[in-house]
Amino acid sequence: MHQKIQLQSNSPNLLLFLPIRPKILLLSLIHPKIQLPPKQSTKSAAPSTSSAAPQKSTKSAALSHQPENPPHTSASLSSLNPDPPSIQTNMTLQDLDHATALSHHPMTTRSRANISKPKQMFPGLIKYPLPKALLAVQEPSLHEPSCFTEASKQPQWRSAMNTEFTALLNNGTWSLVPSKSHVNLVGCKWVFRIKRHADGSIERYKARLVAKGFHQQPGIDYSETFSPVIKPITIRTVLSLAVASHWDIRQLDVTNAFLHGVLSEDVYMTQPPGFVHPSFPNHICRLHKAIYGLKQAPRAWFSRLSQRLLALGFHGSKSDTSLFIHNSERYISDLLKKTNMHEAKPVSSPMSSSTVLSKFGGTALSDPSTYRSIVGSLQYLSLTRPDLAFAVNKVCQYMSHPTEDHWSAVKRILRYLKHTIHHGLLLHRTTTFSLQAFSDADWASCPDDRRSTTGYCIYLGRNLISWSSRKQRTVSRSSTESEYRAIAHASTEILWLQSLLTELGMKSTIPPVLWCDNIGATYLTANPLFHARTKHIEIDVHFVRDLVSTKALTIRFISSKDQVADTFTKPLPTPKFNVLRDTLNVRELPLRLRGPIKTTSPDELQASDKHKPAVITEANSPNS
Template sequence: MAHSIRLHKGIPRVNIRPKMPNRSTTPPHQSTNLVVCKWVFRIKRLPDGSIDKYKARLVAKGFHQRPGLDVNNAFLQGHLSENAYIAQPPSIEVLTTSSGVLLTQRRYIFDLLARTKMFGAKPIATPLVTDGNLILHSGIALTNYTKYKTLVGSLQYLYLTHPDLSYVVNKLSQFMHRPTSEHWIAAKRLLQYMCGTLTHGLFLHKANTFSLHAFSDANWARNKDDYISMGAYIVYLGCHPISWSSKKQRTVARSSIEAEYRLVAATTSEINWICSLVTELGITLPTLPIIYCDNVGATYLYSNPVFHSRMKHVAIDYHFIRDQVQSDALRVTHVSSADQLVNTLTKPFSRSCFQEVASKNYESRLASSPELHLEGAY
């Protein structure tokens, strides 16, 4: 079961390579033979037998095709002589309107709630209580870990279209080896939150702006088990969130400035990768990428030419960011905490604050568009 949970972590890293231009999303015709797909998981081991990495691959079920179509030529080569139609990855729905595209996982959420007998539970407004600070040894240890691990593993697939779940799911994943009653209650609360957000998803508007910017934030030393800071970022292309992360940093930060600085370095690496991808796609960014950080001290260090002795232990991150800024590859600027859009990915918030930030990150309800209807969706 532990292997199964970790294998699912490979799913969010699936890349559609730009060198394969023969893939596009289109509504299937009524007579189209649609080829479905599935996830295949594998454990790659080192020569000594220890685990190197967990790998996930999305493959087409070629045996659903009609006779006469060579599966090898259709899926392993870059040039197709036939039109092959493959379904979207499991449980992800793509709904098209005149104003944009909606990505949602309604069916997956519906099945998850039904499987856990939580469908019809009373909805709540936030995924975690405001003062919720889950720790390792709170509550009574569960006698059966399987149910908890299965639920959290299922939830990990959901934040592909729900950035608001990133912090809670990451937090729950930290207790896989010894879940307690408190952790189980928190997981069930998250299911109650999903009852009220069944029709939520990511809406991608039609827009001509391709400016790249990101928000980064670190919650310094909040974890009472090891005092390792929680860091998160969201990268936007125009007004659309296209990449986000919420996870613990690798080492203990000695100050909030250090925690924020390390997080900005990670965000810079992500932006560099996205810039290279955008360039390969032939898109020119109209402005320099911008990283918004709400820590004044960290922002000051990016532009200060003097290297402080107190930052020697983060020298690599320091010079990496300075090099990017001085070469005009990106800008780092300060943003107030009230305008920080990544706060909900690092800590729990009250209902009003959480809903305000979440509504800015993605379009919420299908019902908000008159072109989309829930009836008959399942």
């Protein structure tokens, strides 16, 4: 029997809320004014339905019947459909479902025209990735096993266990020893996980052998378990400094990190399930390296990592033991050890102000190759240490025939490096790109050929970017001439830097300023007189004058006590040298390296010394 529904209403605005079918509510909204015909019996309704069916095939039998007097409808509804269909008072649920499924809207929709957009499926892509739980439910093979017995039945998990077991053997994690009754035996188990990509697809099946650390006993299997963890404040501080200072940030991950930790305690473990040695089934594993699950595994890994970082030249921070800092101090340390000067007494300046070196003084060294090797290392170091420029240039002048006096000067430079091992060239963040230079000359400073020494330094904003200390190629007849030649050398470097900055898009509208402490040389750059006294330096004169006349360069006078380039031309007393060194931005680095490089036993040092070349000692100097 079908349930019948009878609709009766005398209200001109009919709104029906029938909870039996949602489509009935739709009909009542489309036809708000419905005149109900007289109630008919079920038997009379059936013939009318069947007789109306052949007339219009697109309408149902219940809706084909038209009332004798159509109800009055509103203007909007009458314009859309002047003859709205009537509703029978006695209809079954099947008739009502069929009637309400028809649309009486005059617009041709996509559904009427059978127009549908085909779904495009892209292989390997999931627009809305399913959660891991749903994927596991859909495919039973994606279930993560809870024990070895369950995992051994599936080939992908057997392959994952074989891969992990092979890696443990290659790492030398344990060795098999006969079982001992007096030792504490730690169990182990397999843990299985499915590692997925970001879209939910499977990356690989991962099996990990984990020790049952709750079997360990304090004082027997482990002693210290604390392992430092980086503080979140330290991470945020370093990231903030990196953003402010435009540092590069790199991130890395160590595969199976805990497996690299070396154990200091004797830990014994059962053989892994499913991988018992067939020839030694009763043997147990003596662990040499940590595995996941051991209480001391994090501490062993941190100890191994910190030792390696210290050996590479990093130094642990005193504020956060998980923070390691590195700079170029390692190069200086190795150089001092190579020359056996790491325990020498430090000095405050690279060269004494009373030192006068000559190629004819002192006894010649028997093996000049060692001298040349050390001086070459100092030359490389002077690329980032402008405070060494003059002293290194001075000892470089005697590479062909070094003597004891020259070797003593080299050793003083090494002692100065020991004193300033934490120093380096400090670069500031700047928004100005104007060039400023200082030039100076020490007239007839060489006692052998009386040639002068030129020195200059150039700043880009606050940062020192170029410096030089060298002997002039010709002999100058006056201090003004030597100063003028120094101005010419500095001017050529300024022009090249301007060209470089222009190509980098940092062209400055302000002409560079060059400071000179010789007032005669400054006059010579702008005064066309003195022809009789300067005709032998005519090329340099015209070159600098052309730059000044075109306002491509500005020459200004500075007093000798404020001349920064003075440190590139002569050895200075220690107080003045320290002041000028700070002006060169050679300072103790804010993040300096501290702490020992590596803790090595005397036996290890003796063994390592057998494979190292002979070092220079105070007694075994190059001239011995």
